Amino acid sequence: MDFSIKPIDAKTGLAGVKTGCIAVGVFEDKKLSRTAQALDAKGEITAAVKSGDISGKPGSTLLLRGIEGVAAERVLLVGLGKQDGVTDKNFQSALQAVAKSFSGIGATDGALALPLDLVAGRDAAWAIRGAVLAARDAGYRYDETKSKKEAEPTGVRKMTVLVPAEDLALAKSAAAQGQALANGVELTKTLGNLPPNICTPTYLADTAKKLAGEFGFNVEILDRKQLEALKMGSFLSVTKGSDEPPKFIVLKHMGGKQKDAPVVLVGKGITFDTGGISLKPGANMDEMKYDMCGAASVLGTFRAIGEMALRLNVIGVIPACENMPSGRASKPGDIVTSMSGQTIEILNTDAEGRLILCDALTYVERFKPAAVVDIATLTGACVTALGHHNTGLFTRHDDAHDALAAELLAAGKATGDTAWRMPIEDAYQEQLKSNFADMANIGGPPGGSITAACFLERYTRKYTWAHLDIAGTAWKSGAAKGATGRPVPLLTTFLINRANGKKS
Template sequence: MEFSIKSKNPEKQESACVVVGVFESGKLTTAAGAIDKSSNHYLSDVIRHGDMNGKAGSTTLLRDVPGTACQRVLLVGLGKEKEFREKEYGAAIRTAVKFLKDTGATDAALFLTEIPVKKKSVAWRIRQAVIITRETLYRFDQFKSQKNNEFLLKRIDLAVDRKTKPVIAEEALAQGQAIAEGVALARTLGDLPGNICTPAYLADTAKRIAADHALECEVLERSDMESLGMHSLLSVAKGSHQPPKLIVLHYKGGKANDKPVVLVGKGITFDTGGISLKPGEGMDEMKFDMCGAASVLGTIKAAALMQLPLNLTVIVPSVENMPGGNASKPGDIVTSLSGQTIEILNTDAEGRLILCDALTYAERFHPTAVVDIATLTGACVIALGHVASGLFANDDDFAAELLAMGSEAGDRAWHLPLWDDYQDQLKSNFADMANIGGRPAGSVTAACFLSRFAKKFTWAHLDIAGTAWKSGAEKGATGRPVALLTHFLLNRAGKLEN
């Protein structure tokens, strides 16, 4: 999809379709009003005759509107004007794009981006329009023998008023496209089946990203991890024929001596639960257990495309968790890279076993901050559903920064407690700690476990078990939290116009 910025009058726009908005009261947006005036109140007549009520989600397509240079005018209902905020803006963009892709229009001029959104800038509106458009048009059909026909829609012009500085609009457009690319990569990796997307496939993907964007890439093999003492991570891979990988990518857009932000993504490419076998129903969705890894790979790709002036390191511990004659057993004790010992009471609590060694490995990069991202606990789904990711942090200011960027991106998280009171649930009679803390506060005790390996840096943990993919008729990866992470990096780099 090709995007561009336009500041031309809507009635003079030579396009296959011009998209304008109508509020529930029948009030026309500025662009719709301009078309109404040039067409001798054609739009007002349509509204008066009841063909458009302005309710959110409604659409009316008009052809050959007099006084215009376009082939079609699409009216999109915006709902009540007083309630038009971020969510309503995103819904309007989504409604328009869904309608456009099923028309014969090859291009469109989107004047919804001119509509003011309270406390949001034109840069925000442009970024969101691009991200939402690409999200709406995404599809995964590479394994279908009968593929859908290509969309006719190839180009969208995003309208801005003449007061908008071109440099701000163009930069926001470039940011939106980069973030959308990162989200698309994360979704594609998540949607791939486990027999294709193995740890080796993730490593090859990282190498391709590195080659495309001049990044540094290193892949540690089983022998490398054995030499380092990553026995917690390696314990998860023991039942699988797929070799484990520790993938490290470096993007160096900052100064040589600038400390990097480090992102750690859980890369369990398929999770059977191991010896603590999961129920068969819904187990196919455990291909999504590498969505943390997918999100950090998507994020570093977006950062490279935006050429952000900061240093970023991505670490992906990747294994397959399978039952087998050599698989870890409940009651086994392993020694982590940090030297702390872990009693494995449940082999299905495996994500924390690979993340803890990756967090310890992150120390060598002297990070300014570390965020790990993982589809870690079903308990987080029970707590927050599929709306917000769970956020834990050892620094409240850092947590607040991430929360704010999640809200800015429309990729929200919620701050959950990381109090020492919960640490007692991880006590073991035989090792320094157990890998589970029982049913109560399962997402909290999982974060408490990880916090024991993150004491040497500012750290946050995002539990995306409820937000990384959808089930049912819309089954598929969402690409979250790439938007949150990229906005966080944009803000850190001083490049976020909001």
């Protein structure tokens, strides 16, 4: 979908806007927003609302045609909830409803005229970014591996966001940011949705190279021999059962000052996870192609910040491989030595994500980072704890880590890509004890997402770090099966805020 920003004409106002459909807001108490009032010279909108044809609840809609005195062919009324309490969620529900309605009507162009300053603590820029994301999400289709491409959707293909003239420059900047973010989300979705015979570690490495060529990133791809030289015994133990060569991807966007410490994003890149010798059940195993969504989210975030030319130093690190069973594969009971020198008893080969991440987290020490955030579809236990609404956020409990957690939580709340903080405490570390190595790679069923984070924490004590467990939020199952693109909005907004000096 194409987007444009236009000022509201001071003479003709909203009623003079010529378009296939214009969207305005109404409230639950049968009151009109100020933009709806601007189209209600003859009282037709008031009559429709008072009749009960639209409830005004967040996301409810009513399409009207031929409103007297209005140049637009159609007027879409969209519910915003209670007038005195429009929340982030309510406004985003309204934006999603507009996007859905626009995609199914007989107009090719539409205009958005919701009041963009209704939500306390949010400005017009926030609303415009949300509008772009909602529209692009509604229009996303995956057909890369279909012999016949899906027909182009009907409905609105050009959306204009109408703003007061004094907000024009701010609005155009926000729309550009929204487009960049949407492009990043779409890349992450597509990488996640691709089948594992296509989206291999080599494919992820080639994608990183393409991004580097397009946006001027520095890129380095380490192969098996280099990983052996670095003594990444933990990472390499996971790759042993697969014929696909492992790749260790390093992307650098150095948009900040030369001496500024970088923010490092580390993404788990298991392009297919059978569980290894600890083989998973066959049902729904196809969804283990999504075990590289942490890696995909790092690449999507780089796609977004590259297009934005973000003034911040950001490094992305992706350990990528398959986890397969074979005569060469790691076995339960094997002991491996990580890059840090710590030894690990592998009690379950299906707890492999932490085995590749721990070496990546040791590797990033060389960058002397300002902060490190790892992103991983790490544990089914996180899905049990938080469901599919919130990403699990884990950090240590001290001032520096509390501040980093606050930044990430705020970025998630601003975009609707929310996270929930979980504990990391020494008591949980006890579950990782091993009689034969420095630690075991699992701590048993109780608090499984927490003990997984505790395992990673042992490799991050030289810098400020947070872990995002996206096992419940990276993809959807069932009829709506597909990657969600999360947590690209959270990560990108976190980095934008850092670039703008907004730190907790």
